[in-house]
Amino acid sequence: MAERADQLFVFILHWLVGFLPATWRPAVAVVLCVASIIVVFGFLFALAVLMERKGLGRMQNRYGPNRVGVFGILQPLADAVKSLTKEDIVPFRSDAVVHFLAPVLLVITVFMGFAVLPVGRNMVLVNLDSSLLFFFAMGASTELAIFMAGWSSRNKYSLLGAMRAVAQMISYEVPLLLSSVVIVMMTGSLSLVKMVDAQNHYTWGLPHWFVFTPWGFAAFLMFLIASTAETNRTPFDLPEGESEIIAGYFTEYSGFKFALFFLGEYVGMFGIAGLGTTLFLGGWSAPFAFLSWVPSWIWFFAKVELWICLFIWLRGTLPRLRQDQLMNFAWKFVLPMTILNLVVAAVWRFMGEGLPRWLVCSAVVVIAYVAMSRVGLRRKQIGPRSYRYAE
Amino acid sequence: MLGEGILKGLVETARNFAGSYFSKDRLTTVEYPEQRIPQVEAARVFPFLVYDGTDWAAGLRCVACQICEKECPPKCIYIEKSTDKKPDYVGKMQIYPARFDIDVSVCMSCQICVEVCPFEAIKMDTEFELATDDRFAGLLLDKSRLAKSNEYYYTIHPTEAAEVDARLAEEKAKVEAKAKAAAEAAAAKAAAKAAAEAPATAPASADAAQPVQAPSVKTPEGGKTAGGEQ
Numbered sequence: 001m002a003e004r005a006d007q008l009f010v011f012i013l014h015w016l017v018g019f020l021p022a023t024w025r026p027a028v029a030v031v032l033c034v035a036s037i038i039v040v041f042g043f044l045f046a047l048a049v050l051m052e053r054k055g056l057g058r059m060q061n062r063y064g065p066n067r068v069g070v071f072g073i074l075q076p077l078a079d080a081v082k083s084l085t086k087e088d089i090v091p092f093r094s095d096a097v098v099h100f101l102a103p104v105l106l107v108i109t110v111f112m113g114f115a116v117l118p119v120g121r122n123m124v125l126v127n128l129d130s131s132l133l134f135f136f137a138m139g140a141s142t143e144l145a146i147f148m149a150g151w152s153s154r155n156k157y158s159l160l161g162a163m164r165a166v167a168q169m170i171s172y173e174v175p176l177l178l179s180s181v182v183i184v185m186m187t188g189s190l191s192l193v194k195m196v197d198a199q200n201h202y203t204w205g206l207p208h209w210f211v212f213t214p215w216g217f218a219a220f221l222m223f224l225i226a227s228t229a230e231t232n233r234t235p236f237d238l239p240e241g242e243s244e245i246i247a248g249y250f251t252e253y254s255g256f257k258f259a260l261f262f263l264g265e266y267v268g269m270f271g272i273a274g275l276g277t278t279l280f281l282g283g284w285s286a287p288f289a290f291l292s293w294v295p296s297w298i299w300f301f302a303k304v305e306l307w308i309c310l311f312i313w314l315r316g317t318l319p320r321l322r323q324d325q326l327m328n329f330a331w332k333f334v335l336p337m338t339i340l341n342l343v344v345a346a347v348w349r350f351m352g353e354g355l356p357r358w359l360v361c362s363a364v365v366v367i368a369y370v371a372m373s374r375v376g377l378r379r380k381q382i383g384p385r386s387y388r389y390a391e
Numbered sequence: 392m393l394g395e396g397i398l399k400g401l402v403e404t405a406r407n408f409a410g411s412y413f414s415k416d417r418l419t420t421v422e423y424p425e426q427r428i429p430q431v432e433a434a435r436v437f438p439f440l441v442y443d444g445t446d447w448a449a450g451l452r453c454v455a456c457q458i459c460e461k462e463c464p465p466k467c468i469y470i471e472k473s474t475d476k477k478p479d480y481v482g483k484m485q486i487y488p489a490r491f492d493i494d495v496s497v498c499m500s501c502q503i504c505v506e507v508c509p510f511e512a513i514k515m516d517t518e519f520e521l522a523t524d525d526r527f528a529g530l531l532l533d534k535s536r537l538a539k540s541n542e543y544y545y546t547i548h549p550t551e552a553a554e555v556d557a558r559l560a561e562e563k564a565k566v567e568a569k570a571k572a573a574a575e576a577a578a579a580k581a582a583a584k585a586a587a588e589a590p591a592t593a594p595a596s597a598d599a600a601q602p603v604q605a606p607s608v609k610t611p612e613g614g615k616t617a618g619g620e621q
Contacts, residue, residue, distance in 0.1 A: 058411045059404045063420055316408075317400040333393075373393030 002293040009036070009297070010122050033125045037114045044301075045266045046076035052312045059316035083259035091154060091252050098152035103253065103260035106145035110264050112138040113271040118193050120284045120297030130190040135275055136177060139230065142268060143169045146239070146249050149261070153252035161248025164323065165232060165239035171330040172229035172236075178338035179222040182215055182345040183279045192275075196283030205289040209282040214361040215345040218369070220280040222338050224310075227272040229330070231265065233311055235318035236326060273307035274300070332376040340368050432548055435515035437495060438504055439539045443480055447538035452512035454479065455488040459504035459513055467497035468504065479510075480559065481566045491534035495521050511555045517547045 004011075013032060017025045050065070050073065057064025065072035090096050116131035118124040128134050143166050150162020184190055187198040199209050210216035229236040240248035250261045277283060281303050284296035321329070344361050351357035411417045421428055442450035460468045471490035479485045504513050516539070523529035545552045 055408065058408045061407055061411050061417045061419065063418060063422070313401060313404060317404045318397065370392060377393065 002295075006121055006295045006297075008295065009120070030125070037125065038111065041111070041114065041267050041270055042263075044270055044304075045263055046080075047305075048266050048269070048308050049076050049079065049262075051308070052315070055309070055312045056316050059313075080259070083262075084256055086255040086258075088255035088257060089252075093154045094252065095152040095154070098148050099252070100257070102145050102149035102152060103250075103257045103264065105148065106142055106264035107260050107267070109138050109141040109145060110268040110271055113268075114274070116192055117271070117274045118196055118278060118283055119274070119300050120295065123284075123297060124193055127193055128191065131192045132180060132184065132190045132195075135192070135271070136173075136180075139176075139268075139271070140169075140173060142264070145264070149253070150249035153249075155252050157245040157247075157251045158249050160245050161239045161241075161251065164245075165249055167323075168229055168232070168236060168238060168326060168330075171327060172226045172334070175222055175330065175334040175338045176226035176230055178335070179219040179226060179341065180275075180279055182219045182341055183210055185342070185345050185349065186210065192278050192283070196278055196285060199282040200285040202289040207282050207285060207287060207289075209280065209285075211280040213348065214358065214365045215341055215348055216280060218337065218341045218344070218365045220276070222334050222341070223276055223280065225329075225334055227276055228311065228314065229326070231269045231272055231311075233269070234315040235321050237320055238323060238326060241320055269308065269311060270304060273304045273311070276307060277303040328377065333372055336376060337368065337372055340372075341365070430517045430547070432550065434517045434547075435502055436500055436519045437498055437516050437521060438493060438502075438513050438537070439516045440491065440534060440537045441512055441514055441541055441544055442538050443541050445540075447535070447540070449477065450540075451487060451534070451538060452480065452510050453488050453491060453534075454485040454510055454512070455491075456509070458507050458509065462503050462507045464501060464503060465497045465499050467494040467499075468492070469494075481563050488534060491537060493532050493537060495530040495532060496526070511559060514544055514548070514551075 013029060016032065017029050020028055053075065054064035054072070065075040068074040068078045090099055113135050115125045116128050116134050124131075146165045146169075147162045150158040150160075150165070153159075183195055187195050189195065189198075199207065201208055206212075211220045228234075232239050238244075238248075240250070245251070250258060253261055277300065283303075284300040286292045286294060286296075286299055344364050347364070348357050348361050351360065407417070441452050443452065444450035455470055455472045457470050457472075460466075460470045469490065469492040470488050473487045473489040476484040476486050500515070502515055505515055521530075541552070541556070544555075
């Protein structure tokens with residue numbers, strides 16, 4: 001029964017495809033998978049927007065949206081109708097083709113990432129051997145879409161926002177990749193499916209998730225920081241800092257194209273949360289051995305939702321960074337930490353089983369964290385300014 | 392250590408998040424169409440015309456002096472004088488506005504019309520839900536829609552209305568006293584005249600003439616100065 005529920009969608013797919021001639025089956029199966037990915041993550045997008053608006057409201061002691069439907073649960077629907085019926089304005093001097101292509105490309109690239117993400121046992125669209133690489137390649141192409149949007153709008157705020165976005169995303173791409181490299185070192189594979197398999201066994205009922213190791217925890221934190229920056233979310237939302245540059249790269253977008261950017265941003269968030277879940281939180285595996293009967297896809301989506309909640313919580317808490325703080329943090333703290341973490345992971349690998357490697361690796365990570373935050377982020381103490389005037 | 396402040400902040404927002412579900416005091420939002428907070432007494436939105444008694448057309452205090460029309464900075468008041476007259480609150484015959492229109496969409500709620508009105512006829516309302524789907528006729532309020540009773544004035548600005556009524560009562564009392572004095576003087580003059588019938592002396596008639604003339608001239612003037620004081 002548990003197995004039935006776990007493989008429910010796989011069975012449904014096989015059953016549906018079974019009606020077709022054998023030559024058509026692979027293609028139709030892929031189309032069905034893609035359609036279900038788009039539908040599921042589209043639905044999650046609506047849910048996340050609602051959660052974000054309600055959650056942020058509560059954090060600021062407000063009600064949040066509560067007018068449309070019971071407790072405002074139909075608010076995303078109202079938002080969708082609004083976006084779809086709004087006028088689509090293209091600036092007269094803009095590059096209309098690129099202006100049109102940018103949101104489309106963004107949405108395509110963020111959805112491409114889900115092709116390799118295992119959302120449950122046997123539930124992955126394409127089981128690539130180098131799926132991690134594929135995911136990062138797709139993640140990096142969103143930068144192109146963002147720059148296209150900023151460039152084609154012919155608006156200084158758009159361009160500034162795009163420049164900020166590209167600078168930020170390239171800076172944080174490095175620690176994002178490096179923090180996942182430790183997982184590759186441990187599993188010896190670039191395949192996300194194998195990474196989940198490596199974490200999906202239990203000792204005394206507790207899982208072997210990578211986040212529960214010193215190097216894994218450090219990498220998890222760095223990944224969390226870098227993923228927040230990658231998705232342009234607070235406190236790293238400089239590209240769309242509304243108090244400074246209106247809306248950044250999508251200033252000149254309206255109507256459905258704006259909605260596409262919004263969708264792309266949130267789906268990108270799900271993608272990165274799904275990747276983080278797969279790398280550090282055991283993907284679709286249950287948090288305790290006795291909970292293994294719960295279908296694997298439920299665990300995956302629960303973890304992703306938790307990750308989204310964390311993003312929302314951070315957004316409700318932290319103010320926006322300044323550009324120099326952002327860069328300092330990336331290059332002077334996160335990057336050295338991730339590089340050091342590679343060494344820690346190697347030490348862990350070669351010290352063999354036992355308590356010593358736990359002590360050594362934890363000590364190195366903690367000491368490095370404290371030292372790096374003291375040294376790397378040290379600010380020059382500048383006294384009160386003194387002026388000397390010509391006499 | 393790095394991250395300590397972030398953790399503290401996260402705890403704070405988590406407390407707000409959870410607290411907003413448990414303690415109603417945290418949520419300061421007034422859910423407007425259903426919930427309303429009472430208007431403060433000093434609130435002002437848009438002018439209205441005060442009338443005394445029950446019939447608005449008869450009790451309108453406005454005498455169509457057009458001072459407000461002239462003073463209105465955005466020129467949103469339009470007044471047409473009447474050709475006939477009707478008695479005001481003291482019983483004196485006054486002209487009244489045949490037309491009195493104010494354009495809601497032009498009015499800037501500056502209250503200057505209220506400041507300049509010598510007759511306490513125009514006051515500020517607290518009614519703010521003036522939106523309408525008819526943007527021409529719906530926003531141009533004529534005197535039937537502007538007229539509101541003195542009792543209504545009491546409900547929205549009690550202190551101010553009491554002051555105004557006290558002033559008007561005082562005014563009325565003054566006018567009545569003057570009328571009474573005039574009547575007495577007239578009676579005295581009649582008596583003096585009757586007395587003077589027999590011994591007609593020049594100084595006595597001059598003394599008697601003084602109080603007789605004074606009230607007849609001063610009564611209309613008294614009304615004017617009283618208005619000016621307000």
